[in-house]
Amino acid sequence: MVAVPMAALAVATIYPLVFTTNVALKTRHEYVLDRLSPAGSPRLDNLATAWHSVGMARYFANSLIVVTCAVALLLVIGSMAGFALGRLRFRGSRVLFLGCLAALFVPFQVIMVPLARTMTTLGLIDTHPGLVLAYVAQFLPFTIFLMASYYAHVPTEIVDAARIDGNTLFGVYRRIMLPLGTPALISVGILNALFCWNDVLIALLMMPSARNRTLMVGVTSLRGQYSDDIPTFAAGVLIAAVPVLMIYLFFQRHIAEGVTAGSTKG
Incomplete structure (x- = not known):
């Protein structure tokens, strides 16, 4: 009985990080077309832009x-x-x-x-x-x-x-x-x-x-x-x-x- 709510809590905790990572690996065009789908071709351009340019x-x-x-x-x-x-x-x-x-x-x-x-x-x-x-x-x-x-x-x-x-x-x-x-x-x-x-x-x-x-x-x-x-x-x-x-x-x-x-x- 305890495993079900604990598993739900774990999913609720991990999902925001997974979602953020997925969005960070998308292009702006991919994000506009579909926010929830996995990144088609993961890119590190956004990380580089945030690290250097921003x-x-x-x-x-x-x-x-x-x-x-x-x-x-x-x-x-x-x-x-x-x-x-x-x-x-x-x-x-x-x-x-x-x-x-x-x-x-x-x-x-x-x-x-x-x-x-x-x-x-x-x-x-x-x-x-x-x-x-x-x-x-x-x-x-x-x-x-x-x-x-x-x-x-x-x-x-x-x-x-x-x-x-x-x-x-x-x-x-x-x-x-x-x-x-x-x-x-x-x-x-x-x-x-x-x-x-x-x-x-x-x-x-x-x-x-x-x-x-x-x-x-x-x-x-x-x-x-x-x-x-x-x-x-x-x-x-x-x-x-x-x-x-x-x-x-x-x-x-x-x-x-x-x-x-x-x-x-x-």
């Missing part, structure tokens, strides 16, 4: 730079803060953790106007560092929460033994907690990379110029520019979707672990 290569590079820098900062700051809030007890630590938890429930639309004004004042609008900092601010509470939950389940005896051996708090973090937290770091890094890569709203707010657009914003803009050339638009969508699909295929186990990181002892 500017998807530049958008791809922008996304790669921003996502890499943002994820690196999130992992460094999030792991340190997670260790402090998950393992250390100091005045205000509980309040700080609850503050991070509360920040998870604040929609970006609530803070987008103050954020835009602050970034404009600092001269960070339409710059890669500005978008990186916006992503860090948006996704840092999630990262801290997962890392703190993971570190909270590390046996206390390990930390005590490291302290007895003469390690400072930073030494405990660098030599003990960081290696032990590698599975959680991988999981949260993948999730943050997906969040940043798929984002449209923050990137659209922070990057108004066409030259600095990220990939997803570039794909969104194609809808208006190529409304009469759907195969080229589909090629742009396919270029944007392939990296995400590859991440899901190769790291699906880590993504599942990231969702449940810290929920059980291990």
Whole structure:
């Protein structure tokens, strides 16, 4: 009984990708004649046009730079803060953790106007560092929460033994907690990379110029520019979707672990 709805869900999930791939391999004439038929002679011209002429290569590079820098900062700051809030007890630590938890429930639309004004004042609008900092601010509470939950389940005896051996708090973090937290770091890094890569709203707010657009914003803009050339638009969508699909295929186990990181002892 369960197999039927699961199969239907799988078909509903896979079909849009198959349809987009089929359209991207058609000529405009073939698409106008029959949208649903398989491509008669699959062509890569639309992919080449979207990559070079439309500017998807530049958008791809922008996304790669921003996502890499943002994820690196999130992992460094999030792991340190997670260790402090998950393992250390100091005045205000509980309040700080609850503050991070509360920040998870604040929609970006609530803070987008103050954020835009602050970034404009600092001269960070339409710059890669500005978008990186916006992503860090948006996704840092999630990262801290997962890392703190993971570190909270590390046996206390390990930390005590490291302290007895003469390690400072930073030494405990660098030599003990960081290696032990590698599975959680991988999981949260993948999730943050997906969040940043798929984002449209923050990137659209922070990057108004066409030259600095990220990939997803570039794909969104194609809808208006190529409304009469759907195969080229589909090629742009396919270029944007392939990296995400590859991440899901190769790291699906880590993504599942990231969702449940810290929920059980291990």
